[in-house]
Amino acid sequence: MSIKLGPNRYGKSENRVVRVTKTGGVHEIRDLNVSVALSGDMDDTHITGGNAAVLPTDTQKNTVFAFAKEHGISSPEAFGLLLAEHFVDSQPTIDHARVSLEEYAWERIVVGAGNQQHSFVRSNQEIRTARVHNNGDNAWVVTGLKNLVVLNSTGSEFHGYIKDKYTTLNEAYDRVLATEVNAEWRHNTIPDDWDKSYLDARRCLLEAFAQTYSLSLQQTLYAMGNRVLDTCPEICEVRLSLPNKHHFVVDLSPFGLENDNEVFWAADRPYGLIEGSVLCEDAPDAGPAWD
Amino acid sequence: MSIKLGPNRYGKSENRVVRVTKTGGVHEIRDLNVSVALSGDMDDTHITGGNAAVLPTDTQKNTVFAFAKEHGISSPEAFGLLLAEHFVDSQPTIDHARVSLEEYAWERIVVGAGNQQHSFVRSNQEIRTARVHNNGDNAWVVTGLKNLVVLNSTGSEFHGYIKDKYTTLNEAYDRVLATEVNAEWRHNTIPDDWDKSYLDARRCLLEAFAQTYSLSLQQTLYAMGNRVLDTCPEICEVRLSLPNKHHFVVDLSPFGLENDNEVFWAADRPYGLIEGSVLCEDAPDAGPAWD
Amino acid sequence: MSIKLGPNRYGKSENRVVRVTKTGGVHEIRDLNVSVALSGDMDDTHITGGNAAVLPTDTQKNTVFAFAKEHGISSPEAFGLLLAEHFVDSQPTIDHARVSLEEYAWERIVVGAGNQQHSFVRSNQEIRTARVHNNGDNAWVVTGLKNLVVLNSTGSEFHGYIKDKYTTLNEAYDRVLATEVNAEWRHNTIPDDWDKSYLDARRCLLEAFAQTYSLSLQQTLYAMGNRVLDTCPEICEVRLSLPNKHHFVVDLSPFGLENDNEVFWAADRPYGLIEGSVLCEDAPDAGPAWD
Amino acid sequence: MSIKLGPNRYGKSENRVVRVTKTGGVHEIRDLNVSVALSGDMDDTHITGGNAAVLPTDTQKNTVFAFAKEHGISSPEAFGLLLAEHFVDSQPTIDHARVSLEEYAWERIVVGAGNQQHSFVRSNQEIRTARVHNNGDNAWVVTGLKNLVVLNSTGSEFHGYIKDKYTTLNEAYDRVLATEVNAEWRHNTIPDDWDKSYLDARRCLLEAFAQTYSLSLQQTLYAMGNRVLDTCPEICEVRLSLPNKHHFVVDLSPFGLENDNEVFWAADRPYGLIEGSVLCEDAPDAGPAWD
Structure with missing residues (x-):
C-alpha cells in the first residue's frame, strides 16, 4: 500500500496584538487575535524533516507584531489582507495564506460630561471576525461575528411539522425565540470602509431578527441573511449558524x-x-473563501 | 479517634430563570442564575441517611420558578431576600439560607427611529452578582459585578519596589494598566432602589479606574473602593479582586x-x-455576609 | 438582485445519553453526546415558515433516547449508523443525515482485590469522536479522538528553516515536543469491532509519537498518520490537527x-x-465524510 | 466618614512550570500551576502608590522557576512549603505567604513490551491540588483533588424528605448517583511521603464512594470524609464539595x-x-489553612 501526504497547512495561532494609536492625548485601540495558516510544497518537512521550505511560526508571530507597528490596524480585514499578501509574496515556498482574526471592541469610559481620552472598557456584546485568503493571484475576505445573543419574547410560533412515532412536542403559537448569532458574510467587492460595512451588516442582522414574525428559526435565519444581501451591495453570501437557545415555559400548575x-x-x-447559507444568484464562485 | 460532622450546606445551584413582564405590548425581561444553599441540623442525612430534615433541592428549584411568577423579579437582591426568608421561615429544620445570584443584562434592539418592544440583545459587558444571607434574625446583602474588563493606555507607572536576587523586572514610567474588575460590596442599609444603587457603584468603579493616575494596581484598587464608599452611603465595604492583565511592549528593535x-x-x-478590601471605619460586623 | 437559499441543515445537538447495560449484577455504561443534523428540501420552512417537511429537533432528541433503549449502544459508530439510516429511511423529506458523537470513557473503581460491579470513575484522558453520514445510498464513518495531550522531553530538533527579516528564533537541537492530539480517520470498510479498531488506531498514534525522532512537528504528524494507515487496513485517511504546546526553556542565567x-x-x-492529512494512494473519494 | 484598608494580598498567579528530571536516559516530569499570594504591611502601595514594601509579582514568578531548578519538585506540597517559607523569611515586609498549586499527572507511553523513557501522555482523570500557608511561625498544608467524576449505576435511594407546597419530586428507591469530587484535606502532621499520602486519601475517597449504599448524597459525602480520616492518621479534616450530576431516567412510555x-x-x-466538612474531634484549630 502506498501512502501520501494530503492537504496541509501550518502557522501561528492566537497572536494577541493590541495596537494603540495616539493623536495628541487622544488614544485609540484595536485589539485582535490573529491566526496565520500557510501552505505550499511542504513534503520535505513532513517526510524527511527537512525544513528548508518552512517559515517558522515564530517568525509569523513576529511579523504580526511588526506589521501592527509599520502599517497600523485600520480594520481586521485590511490587516489580514496585508499579512496574507506579505507571506505569499515574500516567500517562494508559500503559495497560499489564510489569516483569521477576532476583534474585541472597546468603548471609552465616560466620566461626568466627557470621555476619558485613554480609558476604555471592553464591550463584550459580540466578537467580530474576519478570514482572509490569498493564493498569489486573488484574495478573498469573509467577515463575521459571533456570541451575539438575541431574544424575542413573543412573535414566534412553531407548528405544522411532521409527527412520527417519536414525536411528543406540542405545537406552539406563542413562544420565546432566542439564539446566539454566529454569522459570516462573503464580499464580492472591497468596501471603502470595512468598519462601516461591518456595522451595516450587523445592524441588518439585528433588525431582521427583531422585525421577523417567525414561524420557524429557519425563517428567521433566511430573513437575516436576506436583509444583509438586500442592504449591503458589497456582500454576496451570508452563512449563519443559529443555536436555538430554548426557553421552556415552566409548568407552575402543581402550585396553583x-x-x-x-x-x-x-x-x-x-x-x-x-x-444555512443565503446568497445572491449571481454570487461568484467562493473559491477557498470559506476554508 | 472520634469523627464528627463540621459545617455543611446543600442546595440547588444554577437555576436559570428568565422572567418576562408585559405592560401592554411592551415587554421587560430579567435573566438570572439563582443558587440556593441551606443549612440546619443535618446530622441525620449525613450519618444515617435519614432525610426527615431535608427539603429536596428539586423543591428549592420549584420554589425559585414559582416565586418568579408570584412575586416577580424587581432586582436580584430583592428576589434573593424573598427566597432566603422563605426557606428559613417556612422550614423548621432550616436555620440559615444563602441565595447567590447572577444577572445577565439585556438591551432593547433599536430599529430605525424606535425600539422593538419585545426584542432584546444581551449586553455582555459585565455580570451583576448578589449574595443574600438570612439566619432567621437578620439578613445580609452583598452586591457585585464580574468580567468587567478595563484598560488605561497611559497614566500608569510601577517603580521603587524591592529588588532581590530574583528580580529582573525593569521599572516602568509609562505602561498600560488593564484588569478585569471583580468587585463585591456590602450594604449596611437597604437602598430604596437596588438597580440605581448598583449603577451608582458600577459608575464609581469605572470612573475611579479612569481618573486615577496609578503608581501600582493596589493604588487603583484602593481608589476604586474608596470612591464607592465616598459616593454610596448605603455601602460600608468593598472587596476587589483585580487580575493584572499584562500588556507587554513588544521588542521590535530586531526589525529596526x-x-x-x-x-x-x-x-x-x-x-x-x-x-483587597476597603471599608468604612464604622462598618458593622460582617457576620456571614461574605461566606 | 435575486437571492436564494444555499446549503443548509438543522438538528438537535448535544443529546447527552447514558446507557446502562446489566448482566446479572454487573453493569456496563456507555456515555455519549449525540448531535444530529438533517437536510433535504427545506425551502418552505426558510422562505414561508411552512414546516410540513420538518421533523422537529425535539423528535430527533426523543429518537436518540428511544434508540438507546431499543438497540443499545455497542459503539458510537454503530449507534450513529443506526440513527442516520433511520432518519433518512423513515422521512421522505430528509435526504441526508449526519450524526456526530462524542464518547466519554469510564473505568471501574477498583476496591481491594476486586472491581465494583456498578461503580465507575470517568477516565478523561481523551474524548473519542465519530461522525456518520448517510445519504440514502451510502454511509460514511469517520472516527477520531481529541484532547489527548502528549509530550516528549527530548528527541526533538528544529533547524534549517527559512530566515527572513522578521526571524529571531534560535535553532534548537534538543527541545521538548508536546501537543494535544486531535485526530480523525476515515474508514473504507466497516471493521468487525469498532472498539478494537479505535484502540488500534489510538495505540498507533501514541506509539508513533513516542518513537519518532522529530525534526519538525510536521514530521511527527506524518509519522502518526502513516503508522495508523500501515497498521489498520480498514482505515484509508487520517487527518491530524496538532497544536504545538510550547514549553520554553526558562532563562535562569540572571540567577547564576x-x-x-x-x-x-x-x-x-x-x-x-x-x-495535515495522510492518506492511501488508492483511498476512495471522501464524499461528504468530512463535512 | 473615615475609610480604611482591610485585608489584602497580592501575587503572581498561574505560573505554569514543568520540571524534567533525568536519570541516565530515564526522564521524570512534574507539571504544576503555581499561584503565590503575599501579604504584609501594604498600606503605602494602596494609599500613596509607594512600592518600597512590594516584592514585584514578576520576581515571584522568577522565584518559582529558579526554585524548580535549585530544589527540584518532589511534590506540590513540598515545593509550596519551600516557596512560602522563602518569601516570608527573605522579605521583612512580607509576613504571610500562601502558595496554591495544581498538579497535572502524566503517565509514560507504553510501546510494545516496554515504556518509553521520555515519552508521556497526560492523565486527565483529576487535578491534584495543594495550598500552603506560612506566617513566619507556622505552616499549614491542605491537599486536595478536583474534577474526579464518579458514578454508581445502582445502590442509591432518596426518600423520606420534607414535602411542602412546592414539592413535586417522586421518591426514588433505585437511582444513579454521580458526582464530580472536589475534596481537600488538612494535615496535622507532615507525612513522610506526600505522594503516598495523596494516593491513600484518593483511594479512600473512591472506595468509600463505591462501597457506600447511599440514602442521600450527604451520606456518601460523610462516608468519604470518614474513610479518609479513619485511614490516614496524618489528616485531621476533609472538606468536600459534591455537585449532584443528575442522571434523569428518560420517560420512554410515549414510545411504548x-x-x-x-x-x-x-x-x-x-x-x-x-x-460539608468531616473532622476529627481533636483536630487542632485550622488557623488560616483554608483561606
Whole structure:
C-alpha cells in the first residue's frame, strides 16, 4: 500500500496584538487575535524533516507584531489582507495564506460630561471576525461575528411539522425565540470602509431578527441573511449558524399558578442548531473563501 | 479517634430563570442564575441517611420558578431576600439560607427611529452578582459585578519596589494598566432602589479606574473602593479582586522598529492578582455576609 | 438582485445519553453526546415558515433516547449508523443525515482485590469522536479522538528553516515536543469491532509519537498518520490537527543558574498549529465524510 | 466618614512550570500551576502608590522557576512549603505567604513490551491540588483533588424528605448517583511521603464512594470524609464539595418502551450541590489553612 501526504497547512495561532494609536492625548485601540495558516510544497518537512521550505511560526508571530507597528490596524480585514499578501509574496515556498482574526471592541469610559481620552472598557456584546485568503493571484475576505445573543419574547410560533412515532412536542403559537448569532458574510467587492460595512451588516442582522414574525428559526435565519444581501451591495453570501437557545415555559400548575409565558427555564443542552447559507444568484464562485 | 460532622450546606445551584413582564405590548425581561444553599441540623442525612430534615433541592428549584411568577423579579437582591426568608421561615429544620445570584443584562434592539418592544440583545459587558444571607434574625446583602474588563493606555507607572536576587523586572514610567474588575460590596442599609444603587457603584468603579493616575494596581484598587464608599452611603465595604492583565511592549528593535508603547502582546498567564478590601471605619460586623 | 437559499441543515445537538447495560449484577455504561443534523428540501420552512417537511429537533432528541433503549449502544459508530439510516429511511423529506458523537470513557473503581460491579470513575484522558453520514445510498464513518495531550522531553530538533527579516528564533537541537492530539480517520470498510479498531488506531498514534525522532512537528504528524494507515487496513485517511504546546526553556542565567532543559514555562498563546492529512494512494473519494 | 484598608494580598498567579528530571536516559516530569499570594504591611502601595514594601509579582514568578531548578519538585506540597517559607523569611515586609498549586499527572507511553523513557501522555482523570500557608511561625498544608467524576449505576435511594407546597419530586428507591469530587484535606502532621499520602486519601475517597449504599448524597459525602480520616492518621479534616450530576431516567412510555434504569439524560443545570466538612474531634484549630 502506498501512502501520501494530503492537504496541509501550518502557522501561528492566537497572536494577541493590541495596537494603540495616539493623536495628541487622544488614544485609540484595536485589539485582535490573529491566526496565520500557510501552505505550499511542504513534503520535505513532513517526510524527511527537512525544513528548508518552512517559515517558522515564530517568525509569523513576529511579523504580526511588526506589521501592527509599520502599517497600523485600520480594520481586521485590511490587516489580514496585508499579512496574507506579505507571506505569499515574500516567500517562494508559500503559495497560499489564510489569516483569521477576532476583534474585541472597546468603548471609552465616560466620566461626568466627557470621555476619558485613554480609558476604555471592553464591550463584550459580540466578537467580530474576519478570514482572509490569498493564493498569489486573488484574495478573498469573509467577515463575521459571533456570541451575539438575541431574544424575542413573543412573535414566534412553531407548528405544522411532521409527527412520527417519536414525536411528543406540542405545537406552539406563542413562544420565546432566542439564539446566539454566529454569522459570516462573503464580499464580492472591497468596501471603502470595512468598519462601516461591518456595522451595516450587523445592524441588518439585528433588525431582521427583531422585525421577523417567525414561524420557524429557519425563517428567521433566511430573513437575516436576506436583509444583509438586500442592504449591503458589497456582500454576496451570508452563512449563519443559529443555536436555538430554548426557553421552556415552566409548568407552575402543581402550585396553583398560571404561567402565561412569563416564567421560563433557560436550558443549556440539548439545543436545536439551524445552519444555512443565503446568497445572491449571481454570487461568484467562493473559491477557498470559506476554508 | 472520634469523627464528627463540621459545617455543611446543600442546595440547588444554577437555576436559570428568565422572567418576562408585559405592560401592554411592551415587554421587560430579567435573566438570572439563582443558587440556593441551606443549612440546619443535618446530622441525620449525613450519618444515617435519614432525610426527615431535608427539603429536596428539586423543591428549592420549584420554589425559585414559582416565586418568579408570584412575586416577580424587581432586582436580584430583592428576589434573593424573598427566597432566603422563605426557606428559613417556612422550614423548621432550616436555620440559615444563602441565595447567590447572577444577572445577565439585556438591551432593547433599536430599529430605525424606535425600539422593538419585545426584542432584546444581551449586553455582555459585565455580570451583576448578589449574595443574600438570612439566619432567621437578620439578613445580609452583598452586591457585585464580574468580567468587567478595563484598560488605561497611559497614566500608569510601577517603580521603587524591592529588588532581590530574583528580580529582573525593569521599572516602568509609562505602561498600560488593564484588569478585569471583580468587585463585591456590602450594604449596611437597604437602598430604596437596588438597580440605581448598583449603577451608582458600577459608575464609581469605572470612573475611579479612569481618573486615577496609578503608581501600582493596589493604588487603583484602593481608589476604586474608596470612591464607592465616598459616593454610596448605603455601602460600608468593598472587596476587589483585580487580575493584572499584562500588556507587554513588544521588542521590535530586531526589525529596526521603535515601539513607543504602541504595540502590545496581551498575555494570558501568569498574571498578577491584587486582592483587597476597603471599608468604612464604622462598618458593622460582617457576620456571614461574605461566606 | 435575486437571492436564494444555499446549503443548509438543522438538528438537535448535544443529546447527552447514558446507557446502562446489566448482566446479572454487573453493569456496563456507555456515555455519549449525540448531535444530529438533517437536510433535504427545506425551502418552505426558510422562505414561508411552512414546516410540513420538518421533523422537529425535539423528535430527533426523543429518537436518540428511544434508540438507546431499543438497540443499545455497542459503539458510537454503530449507534450513529443506526440513527442516520433511520432518519433518512423513515422521512421522505430528509435526504441526508449526519450524526456526530462524542464518547466519554469510564473505568471501574477498583476496591481491594476486586472491581465494583456498578461503580465507575470517568477516565478523561481523551474524548473519542465519530461522525456518520448517510445519504440514502451510502454511509460514511469517520472516527477520531481529541484532547489527548502528549509530550516528549527530548528527541526533538528544529533547524534549517527559512530566515527572513522578521526571524529571531534560535535553532534548537534538543527541545521538548508536546501537543494535544486531535485526530480523525476515515474508514473504507466497516471493521468487525469498532472498539478494537479505535484502540488500534489510538495505540498507533501514541506509539508513533513516542518513537519518532522529530525534526519538525510536521514530521511527527506524518509519522502518526502513516503508522495508523500501515497498521489498520480498514482505515484509508487520517487527518491530524496538532497544536504545538510550547514549553520554553526558562532563562535562569540572571540567577547564576544553568538550565539544561530541566525547567520549562508551559505557554498558552500564541501556539503553532500543524494540520495535515495522510492518506492511501488508492483511498476512495471522501464524499461528504468530512463535512 | 473615615475609610480604611482591610485585608489584602497580592501575587503572581498561574505560573505554569514543568520540571524534567533525568536519570541516565530515564526522564521524570512534574507539571504544576503555581499561584503565590503575599501579604504584609501594604498600606503605602494602596494609599500613596509607594512600592518600597512590594516584592514585584514578576520576581515571584522568577522565584518559582529558579526554585524548580535549585530544589527540584518532589511534590506540590513540598515545593509550596519551600516557596512560602522563602518569601516570608527573605522579605521583612512580607509576613504571610500562601502558595496554591495544581498538579497535572502524566503517565509514560507504553510501546510494545516496554515504556518509553521520555515519552508521556497526560492523565486527565483529576487535578491534584495543594495550598500552603506560612506566617513566619507556622505552616499549614491542605491537599486536595478536583474534577474526579464518579458514578454508581445502582445502590442509591432518596426518600423520606420534607414535602411542602412546592414539592413535586417522586421518591426514588433505585437511582444513579454521580458526582464530580472536589475534596481537600488538612494535615496535622507532615507525612513522610506526600505522594503516598495523596494516593491513600484518593483511594479512600473512591472506595468509600463505591462501597457506600447511599440514602442521600450527604451520606456518601460523610462516608468519604470518614474513610479518609479513619485511614490516614496524618489528616485531621476533609472538606468536600459534591455537585449532584443528575442522571434523569428518560420517560420512554410515549414510545411504548419501558425504561428500567437503562437510559438516562445527563443534565447540566441546575444541579444539587452538597458541601460539608468531616473532622476529627481533636483536630487542632485550622488557623488560616483554608483561606
